[in-house]
Amino acid sequence: MIxxxxxxxxxxxxxxxxxxxxxxxxxxxxxxxxxxxxxxSLGAYxxxxxxxxxxxxxxxxxxxxxxxxxxxxxxIAILISMVLTGISAVLIDxxxxxxxxxxxxxxxxxxxxxxxALIIRNVIGLIFGLSPELYSKDIAFAMILSRDPxxxxxxxxxxxxxxxxxxxxxxxxxLSRTTFGYALRAVAENPSLAQVNGVNLAxxxxxxxxxxxxxxxxAGVFYGLSHQVIPVMGRDLVLPIFAATIVGGIGSxxxxxxxxxxxxxxxxxxxxxxxxxxxPSIPFMLxxxxxxxxxHGLFGEARA
Amino acid sequence: MPIWAHRSMPDPxxxxxxxxxxYVPDLPILHGVSxxxxxxxxxxxxxxxxxxxxxxxxxxxxxxxxxxxxxxxxQQDVTHIRPDQLAAHGIAYVPQNDNIFxxxxxxxxxxxxxxxxxxDATARRDRLLAxxxxxxxxxxDKAGTLSGGQRQFLAIAMALATAPRLILMDEPSAGLSxxxxxxxxxxxxxxxxxxxxILLVEQNVSQAMKLADHCYILAEGRNQVDGPAAELMGxxxxxxxxxxxxxxxxx
Amino acid sequence: xxxxxxxLVFFATTASILAIAVLGLNLQWGNTGLFNGGVVAFFxxxxxxTLILGGTPQDGHLGGxxxxxxxALLGGMIAAGLMAWVVGLLTLRLRHDYLAIAxxxxxxxxxxxxxxxxxxxxxxxxxxxxxxxxxxxxxxxxLYNIAFFFTVLIILIAVYLFLERxxxxxxxxxxxxxxxxxxxxASLGKTPSRIRLTAFxxxxxxxxxxGGLYGTFYAFVSPQDVLPTLTFQIWAMLIVGGAGNNRGxxxxxxxxxGAWTASGWALSRFAPIEAQLYxxxxxxxxxGVVIVGMLMWRPQGLLPERLxxxxxxxxx
Numbered sequence: 007m008i009x010x011x012x013x014x015x016x017x018x019x020x021x022x023x024x025x026x027x028x029x030x031x032x033x034x035x036x037x038x039x040x041x042x043x044x045x046x047s048l049g050a051y052x053x054x055x056x057x058x059x060x061x062x063x064x065x066x067x068x069x070x071x072x073x074x075x076x077x078x079x080x081x082i083a084i085l086i087s088m089v090l091t092g093i094s095a096v097l098i099d100x101x102x103x104x105x106x107x108x109x110x111x112x113x114x115x116x117x118x119x120x121x122x123a124l125i126i127r128n129v130i131g132l133i134f135g136l137s138p139e140l141y142s143k144d145i146a147f148a149m150i151l152s153r154d155p156x157x158x159x160x161x162x163x164x165x166x167x168x169x170x171x172x173x174x175x176x177x178x179x180x181l182s183r184t185t186f187g188y189a190l191r192a193v194a195e196n197p198s199l200a201q202v203n204g205v206n207l208a209x210x211x212x213x214x215x216x217x218x219x220x221x222x223x224x225a226g227v228f229y230g231l232s233h234q235v236i237p238v239m240g241r242d243l244v245l246p247i248f249a250a251t252i253v254g255g256i257g258s259x260x261x262x263x264x265x266x267x268x269x270x271x272x273x274x275x276x277x278x279x280x281x282x283x284x285x286p287s288i289p290f291m292l293x294x295x296x297x298x299x300x301x302h303g304l305f306g307e308a309r310a
Numbered sequence: 311m312p313i314w315a316h317r318s319m320p321d322p323x324x325x326x327x328x329x330x331x332x333y334v335p336d337l338p339i340l341h342g343v344s345x346x347x348x349x350x351x352x353x354x355x356x357x358x359x360x361x362x363x364x365x366x367x368x369x370x371x372x373x374x375x376x377x378x379x380x381x382x383x384x385q386q387d388v389t390h391i392r393p394d395q396l397a398a399h400g401i402a403y404v405p406q407n408d409n410i411f412x413x414x415x416x417x418x419x420x421x422x423x424x425x426x427x428x429x430d431a432t433a434r435r436d437r438l439l440a441x442x443x444x445x446x447x448x449x450x451d452k453a454g455t456l457s458g459g460q461r462q463f464l465a466i467a468m469a470l471a472t473a474p475r476l477i478l479m480d481e482p483s484a485g486l487s488x489x490x491x492x493x494x495x496x497x498x499x500x501x502x503x504x505x506x507x508i509l510l511v512e513q514n515v516s517q518a519m520k521l522a523d524h525c526y527i528l529a530e531g532r533n534q535v536d537g538p539a540a541e542l543m544g545x546x547x548x549x550x551x552x553x554x555x556x557x558x559x560x561x
Numbered sequence: 562x563x564x565x566x567x568x569l570v571f572f573a574t575t576a577s578i579l580a581i582a583v584l585g586l587n588l589q590w591g592n593t594g595l596f597n598g599g600v601v602a603f604f605x606x607x608x609x610x611t612l613i614l615g616g617t618p619q620d621g622h623l624g625g626x627x628x629x630x631x632x633a634l635l636g637g638m639i640a641a642g643l644m645a646w647v648v649g650l651l652t653l654r655l656r657h658d659y660l661a662i663a664x665x666x667x668x669x670x671x672x673x674x675x676x677x678x679x680x681x682x683x684x685x686x687x688x689x690x691x692x693x694x695x696x697x698x699x700x701x702x703x704l705y706n707i708a709f710f711f712t713v714l715i716i717l718i719a720v721y722l723f724l725e726r727x728x729x730x731x732x733x734x735x736x737x738x739x740x741x742x743x744x745x746x747a748s749l750g751k752t753p754s755r756i757r758l759t760a761f762x763x764x765x766x767x768x769x770x771x772g773g774l775y776g777t778f779y780a781f782v783s784p785q786d787v788l789p790t791l792t793f794q795i796w797a798m799l800i801v802g803g804a805g806n807n808r809g810x811x812x813x814x815x816x817x818x819g820a821w822t823a824s825g826w827a828l829s830r831f832a833p834i835e836a837q838l839y840x841x842x843x844x845x846x847x848x849g850v851v852i853v854g855m856l857m858w859r860p861q862g863l864l865p866e867r868l869x870x871x872x873x874x875x876x877x
Contacts, residue, residue, distance in 0.1 A: 038658040040598070040665070106856050116596050116661050117796065118856050124793060124849030128842040136838065188422040192411045199411070201393040202371060202403045203468065204426045241789075245669050248662045256658065283677035290666035297651040297663065 009157050014271030016163045019170035022266025023225035025250035026259055027218025033194045033257030034214050037115035043244035044126040049091040049223025050230040054139055056083035073161040075142040084227050088220040095219030096212050131237035138234035166228045174263055249289035253296050255306020322346040323507050324476055329379035331369040339365045340531045352508045354522035356515050362531040363511040367478045371403040402469035406480040409465035412454030416445050419453050423471035438467045459490030476507045483514045495521050519543050567703055574710045577717045578774045580814035583798045584720050585767030591804035593760040594740035596661040599668030600795045603641040603765040605787035607772025609682055610637030612782050616691040622683045630694035634773045641769025642762050649761040654754045676784040687783025713774055724807050736760055797848050800855045803862025812864055
């Protein structure tokens, strides 16, 4: 039970990171982006490639950070992957979503995002193969927190949680202390008023994709560290991430953080009562419950 | 007016010439509207519902595409200006409703408006807050908690943040009590004393007419009559047709 | 010769069943603007419902009620309708993203439930033991397939005519009005959420009908039949054919199903053995490209909606 709770918190940390970007995009561009989870795969694979590249170029960096299975090379690869995934998100917007948007077919954006999800997921499969990859082949030994009940935590998991919380805190500072953050929130609330107050909408949209893509990349790597890197990971993550945004309230960054943890914990706690085969259904159950008792989520507000 | 007299007059601040505009390209709401706004004056636009008053202001602010005609500020063409470039041209726009960000605090609203203002933003924010004591007290509260009148003052403060030459105001009295309306309009009048010009759309004709220098009457997207506000108010014919007849006289 | 004809009948039967599904989706998306991200769940509800209600008793899972076939089919349709009612009731009052996400979720949960709940529908093994109606009279061969094809064709024509009349009726105009300008429709005293719910349920019942026929055709249904693939295929059919146009929907169904089977055949025949594992991925990339490409370059589809020009209201 306590073990499930701990695992849930760890699952929640990467779900939250994924959900933050998704909720921002959904709020500002007003469409359910079904390809957001593919940005997590993109980030995870980019980190895989650059981890190998950095290790090959500078073998010293293959050293591990303390008790973690994470190497210095992977840390650098994560940073590169954040930037690349952010840029990819911007490019996908320019090439596809922006064009559909400008035609005025706003409802069609959700279709376009499904199409993009199919393309990205399967192109990754074609390039990297369908079998799973790991960042480190070494077996990571878990720390025993308690023997009765048995509670195990891997050092990597602790790192993932702390790093995720740190990133969220940085984002919180940006949103609550900088005029750039105010501008983002202003566009989310009222785009045309933000514009007459001097906010450049196109630039804000670019910034949102960069932030969303960057956080998605980290989330993807963290998922890979906790499980494995596999082309269909986006397919398995899309519903939990959407559930996190709905639980938290679409548009609320803090809601997405909380929603991510709730979805992660609920999924792991469900293992106590349900066979593990049912885990993929848990996010949908949460969505139904939230829609029944609090349709606009924990922090969301009604908006047409 | 003889041509030599015309030339000796100073250029108007804002000159709108034959503007045709609408939300959808084939369905113009404005049909060749012209207007001038002089420096340091309040220029009022009135007219029945659907006359195109708000559309005109939005067209000047660059929020609605202009399909024909020209808009010039101090002889500089601003016809197809992008709304986020307004401040750079010395224009500020105060929309009718939803003119503040409810989810930001009062201070954050102002800091956002001051973002591009340069210089010492904190000092400028303090100066703005000094003008509006009610806002100063609540500067760390969410703007959504303000009363209607206070929201208008915050919107005006945000407009002033960019030190504009011209403020476009779309029905600042909408939804306000008569007392709050009087406060907001009085404040607008005081601003002109500092050299700011105001282009004002108002439904509250009687109060606005007393305040304005010059007045334009629009109907069905076209210019109808214009002239000094005081003259139009006294004009029986204009009063009968456009200002609501006897009700106007009673006010 | 008979082999070719036999294959053509098989192909045309599947395509016609899918065309019925595309028509159902067209009522939701094309005519009403409702995004259904979980087409396969409603299709699957129809298939599972029909087979469970109309099948012979099985050990270990629900079903075997041996219901008179038309009633079993109706039961499948009702199952799809009920699912649509729950999802629609919860989401249609909210902004459109919610429906997209909830329908996507219902499809994930449906497949997940069917795969795991052995007591309910046989789990991964699927529902067996369904006897196709009139099998005693027509046998299992070519004759049966021809007869079944014509039955499906008649149902397709009936659904088509029903939808054409529905779209031309005052209700159909209301649907388009809501799609174009919800506020205006609301100001006319109509409740858009109720009307959208009606359209969503009707479309889902048609999807359930298609699913029921599909289950009948194969006399078997398993979780493999309710994978998201089918949702993407049915969408591609609608988008390529032309959303809003029932003729386009049917045309798109035959075209895309033809292209899908042909590309699958070509890939399995000509692609090198090492690449065989990846034919699925290639087909998915193709379908993704078709969807995105159509949206970008020909969003109205090959057969566009014959638009009754609606003048957008002018606002000040």
